[in-house]
Amino acid sequence: MDPGIIGQAAGLFAVTNVDDILILALFFAQGAGHxxxxxxxxAGQYLGFLGILLVAVAAGFGATFLPEPVIPYLGLLPLALGVKAAWQAWKNHRGGGDDPAEERSNAPEMLAVAAVTFANGGDNIGVYVPVFANTGLGGMSIYVxxxxxxxxxxxxVGRFFATRPVVAQVLSRWGHVLLPLVLTGIGLLILIEGGAFGL
Structure with missing residues (x-):
């Protein structure tokens, strides 16, 4: 295995799943004692993430049939998602938006965790598709x-944070800032590296 691709895959996973740590920490805190x-x-986290990967891999294979000059423009998708996430964070900040982690009386169920993971991974799919389309089958397998x-x-890590409320509060405070920055950065990187718009 190419160490460079492994490092890139680890970095991509980390930056696109920063918000998942907080969500997992909240689930683990809710499940404490159950x-x-x-x-x-x-199991729910794996099930939801497998759904994300299946969609991204399928779309990545479809994207490989696009004309090569079109592929760099797929960077517009994560760029748009980053702008949308920034807009949503700004609206929530101005309007005092609701907490996405709703309190529940019971321990979380596997399908509920899977549904949240999959729904929260919509942005991830938009980022993974152009990356998978550019890496080929071998590179895509390493990423997966x-x-x-x-x-x-x-x-x-989520379970670790669930026992440390101070750390969870910090992620809760800054996660909404990191996600738009990361998505926008990835979109710009794909556009620039692919030479889109003559960049």
Whole structure:
């Protein structure tokens, strides 16, 4: 395996899943003291993320059939998602938006965790598709393998944070700023590296 691709995959996973750490921490905190909650949360996270990967890989294969000059323009998708996330964060800040992590009386169920993971990963799909389309089958396989390993790491980190409220509060405060910056940066990088608009 190419260490460069492994590093790129790890970096891409990290920057596109920063917000997942907070969500996982909230799920683990909610499941504290409930037997089997940890395994249900981990299974739900994997199920949701596998759904994200299936959609991204399928679209990545479809994107490889596009004319080569068109592929760099797929960077417009994460760029638009970054702008949308920034707009949403600004609206929530101005309007005192609702907390996305709603309190529940029961421990989280596997399908609920999977649904939240998949829904929250819509932005990830927009970022992964152009990357997968440009790496080919071998590179895409490495990305998928690294992502699946890192899902377990993310679950462990989320569980760790669930026991440290101060850290969870910091992520809650700045996660809405990091996500738009990262998405916009990835979109610009794809556009510039692909030479879109003569860049």
């Amino acid at each position: 037997p089997g909650a940890t395994s249900r949360i981990v 393998l690294v992502f699946l390993v890192l899902v377990a790491v993310w679950c462990a």
